[in-house]
Amino acid sequence: MTTSDQKQGNVHFIRHDSEVLKGNPLGDKHVREVIVYTPPGYEETGEAYPSIYCLTGFTGRGKMLLNDNAFTPNLAERMDRLIGSGQIKPMIAVMPDCFTYYGGSQYINSAATGNYEDYLIDEIVPFVDAHFRTTADRESRAVMGKSSGGYGSLVLGMRNYDIFGLVCSTAGDCYFEHCYPMDFAKAYRVIKGDPRAFMKKFWASEKMGKDDFPALNTIGMSSCYSPNAESPWVDYLPFDLETGEIRVDVWQRWLEHDPVRLVEKSVDNLKSLKLLYLDAGTRDEFALDVGARILSKKLRDFGIDHIHEEFDDGHMNISYRYNRSLELISERVSAAQI
Amino acid sequence: MTTSDQKQGNVHFIRHDSEVLKGNPLGDKHVREVIVYTPPGYEETGEAYPSIYCLTGFTGRGKMLLNDNAFTPNLAERMDRLIGSGQIKPMIAVMPDCFTYYGGSQYINSAATGNYEDYLIDEIVPFVDAHFRTTADRESRAVMGKSSGGYGSLVLGMRNYDIFGLVCSTAGDCYFEHCYPMDFAKAYRVIKGDPRAFMKKFWASEKMGKDDFPALNTIGMSSCYSPNAESPWVDYLPFDLETGEIRVDVWQRWLEHDPVRLVEKSVDNLKSLKLLYLDAGTRDEFALDVGARILSKKLRDFGIDHIHEEFDDGHMNISYRYNRSLELISERVSAAQI
Amino acid sequence: MTTSDQKQGNVHFIRHDSEVLKGNPLGDKHVREVIVYTPPGYEETGEAYPSIYCLTGFTGRGKMLLNDNAFTPNLAERMDRLIGSGQIKPMIAVMPDCFTYYGGSQYINSAATGNYEDYLIDEIVPFVDAHFRTTADRESRAVMGKSSGGYGSLVLGMRNYDIFGLVCSTAGDCYFEHCYPMDFAKAYRVIKGDPRAFMKKFWASEKMGKDDFPALNTIGMSSCYSPNAESPWVDYLPFDLETGEIRVDVWQRWLEHDPVRLVEKSVDNLKSLKLLYLDAGTRDEFALDVGARILSKKLRDFGIDHIHEEFDDGHMNISYRYNRSLELISERVSAAQI
């Protein structure tokens, strides 16, 4: 810890009142902070900058990307350093909040949680472009993230041709057969037949129990992948609440959201990307390295250009991997003049 | 550790040369020890005794049931104590060896490993009846075991009407969706595309690596559930060796061996059992408590009488649960006169 | 996550240029942020408020008390809630930064790291009193913290009669025989004879290795408890760098800093406190619950009034325990008029 003379960008916390989230089924708040990092020099120059949307993992929200740790730079500090050393161009970073009562939204629309894909695409992107000097075209707009944030990056990139021209996924949820079912029996045990009661108890407790995560994760994913249109509550878990047997029909609904299966519906979009980057750690506890391999194979089969890398680590505490995404984005993003 | 004046039974190690196992595809030995416990008094009386076949878990073989531990009685000591205290009748216990190069046989016939179900039913049971004073009928013959030994007990009981009239499964493999797939991604990583090379390295190493078990378990189960008739080697793993994707056709072959699915084929046999007992620990690492619940529900749906219990423990070091099986067998077994 | 209409206090980040830390032996920065929370209403009223100094654990710094987590309120949110619900009085909270290159200062003066006790007492307290409407007397000033922050609270309270009238320690380092030596062999292995090289490598690496913490902790504590006056570097580890043998002379220097042993030097100060509170979790991985029991016994032996509690948890993620400290402080602190 020595004195640092690093030039620092600014972080803006802006209140945004969402029409899309108003009246969402969970009663989650519709007024949220949009957090925007502007690089050193932003205030002095009149230039426009590329923008990067950084999506957090499940249970996260944008603000957590700014958490302080003496040994690991947060996203703003990381960008300051990379910009300061010339490793990346000055860019704007956006940290949206798509958290829900069930732990997250996977950044997609859901009858159970709200329309978070619409929220990002229809509200937040225009809002940021209106309030900051971004280069407001897809060649200059990237989306990246880790875990569920990697998932969000992939599916947003697949489905929103005109918005994101660059997509990076670090350990993104992928090939659901390997990453989710291992939690189902644990979730079944903890939920004890009543997901509503579990959620109430969960939010009332002072500390997440060690067995709570598989339950929360399973409920959270259900709320995104297999919502029940007739009830805002999760009635469509992928197992029978009484016996624990897999519900094949529900599981099938989950699979329809798997990036591996979505590829074929988005081939042209994916081919048009200026950057499609996947990585994962070879000890990933959710086997997302295996998922990334399978996705990469599928992309190759369809002739979709992409970069696939692996690193020697697990799923947790891998924010240092953001550097690789940021560097690739910086290389390929268009930094057009205004 | 105080002096014990417990009367002790005898343990007999008998060499048996199997015709069934001769020329088995793995070159595993066909001359094996059959281990038989006879209760205190066996030598003095001329009586016949009920017999219990005790099946070990995966990676185990009969001899391991006699391993010494200062704090936990082995099977012979356990029976000495229970008989001595009057908790169970004097009974004969048989500890067969159905181990294979792949770690186990699941006690069934397989084109990849050999015909271990035939070995037990056609050779070992008659051999024991011929050499020991058993009451040689199904009302007086039980099968019990833990984990893969519980699996073996269930399927042997289902399929061999005339042999076993009492069946006990402790944490038996059941509802394969919850107990096996969690290992597949780990196995995929360790096997690195070549199960033969993995097995060679495994047997040559001094110590099982912490990631070896999921690979061995997956290969072992494949050798039992989805053998390749054209090759003694495991070519039918439930995932693609190159990409790690699930092979649905192979997985379907596994599922056909799931006790939950076998119930409907054996309803009459199961109804005729004098005892059908299931238990599992509520923290079982392979979710076999959930599997047992599902099996129990299926049995109830078919009107099959059984006892289903749970206990507060995991999957390992639960030999104390044998007491419960032994007591139930003792209660219900026929101890007919010769 | 429902909409919250909680009234919120403000958090102030103020640049402070320290004379005490200028030229510190490690070259750590002397310009640091002092972070101050002012309660809801502070701006509207002209009142003075009690102040609480909140000290973080080893590897922490004030800013981390404000980290965002969707499930756990940070210190500002926690105070907002407790004040909003009437559980505590409106109070000012101060979050100082006493981090060092070795991971922390234990909030004491050291020839190896700098004079952090002087920094807090001589600079930060007057600075806060000058810039905020605190009630600037010991009856209205508390110090609290967890782990090394609990240690700091105890020793600052013992030694600065006129400054802190209320002291709360949650799982504070105490009875060094139980909490530190378990790390020494691990530290010895990782340091490999060269603490300087270890520290360089540590700071250069992207992620703390799982065996790094015991080494960093041991080096950090050495820098505080057994500094070498002739060198700013840690030459006085409590074990021989070559053989790993305990250095009894160094260990003795550590013990002189143990709160259990400091009690007898501060009996009158401790008796004069308006609040002395200790707690720890009964599964604390560093046995600090046992340490707290021993300290409590020592306090009783000297007739020093205090409150000692235990809770069912370990050492990590226990910020919910701050509530108890804050409530006790609120009860006993003087909230005098200006």
Place this chain on the structure above:
Amino acid sequence: MTTSDQKQGNVHFIRHDSEVLKGNPLGDKHVREVIVYTPPGYEETGEAYPSIYCLTGFTGRGKMLLNDNAFTPNLAERMDRLIGSGQIKPMIAVMPDCFTYYGGSQYINSAATGNYEDYLIDEIVPFVDAHFRTTADRESRAVMGKSSGGYGSLVLGMRNYDIFGLVCSTAGDCYFEHCYPMDFAKAYRVIKGDPRAFMKKFWASEKMGKDDFPALNTIGMSSCYSPNAESPWVDYLPFDLETGEIRVDVWQRWLEHDPVRLVEKSVDNLKSLKLLYLDAGTRDEFALDVGARILSKKLRDFGIDHIHEEFDDGHMNISYRYNRSLELISERVSAAQI
């Protein structure tokens, strides 16, 4: 698992009624099995063989060295293989039982448990020499073991000049400062002030709890190192039962039994050994690799010839390391003619 044509030695279980253990303070049995392995050919030849005493770790007893494991040879199988392949000479192996109610004896005399050193030296060695064709001199008699068995080997070798000429310790208890105190706080918590009640509960329970081992280990070591002459029960634990504070006087008694400290009392004996071998794994959970380094340094300081090795492993499941001890013993032992 292929057919093995390995020639096999024989294992003899011989009932021995001990005078030394008769009336031992714990009421542990004085009639115990002495287990002796004789090599292939023993029955055919008239030759005498070197003998090796193999001491088990804490909670073990000789019989456990013969436990069956499909992947790891037991001691008899291991010797069969090494003899069969010519890696070692044919030798006799002795597996004594020195277990006690407290989990072990450390193979030394104790007022709390009994005189296990006398038992081995005065009774078992002559008994074995009388019943088997050993070469009955120190040049042909070795002692080896792991963990507490390594400790026993070291101290028996130090103190019984005329008995053992070769000593091998694998991960033997050594440098007590690193290996025992980490358990004290855990033991304190579990013992809850009453070691007698703990022991009763321990023996009555069906399964060792995860926190029981530190308590049992601490009680067991106390019974060996700091026995209370006036009571057969452990009243001299190294911490205060009420507060958990270290009892320096008791700890000092422990230290007097540390091999590192015993070296200076046995320099001549140690110099006379034909083999003194130490090893330990560099990830040993009890830091016994660090202990072995310290012991090795002490031996060098006194000019005592020895071999010191390290291997890449922890403390558990390291029986494969016996090979190294057996090979070194075979090289250096005298295999004199009768």
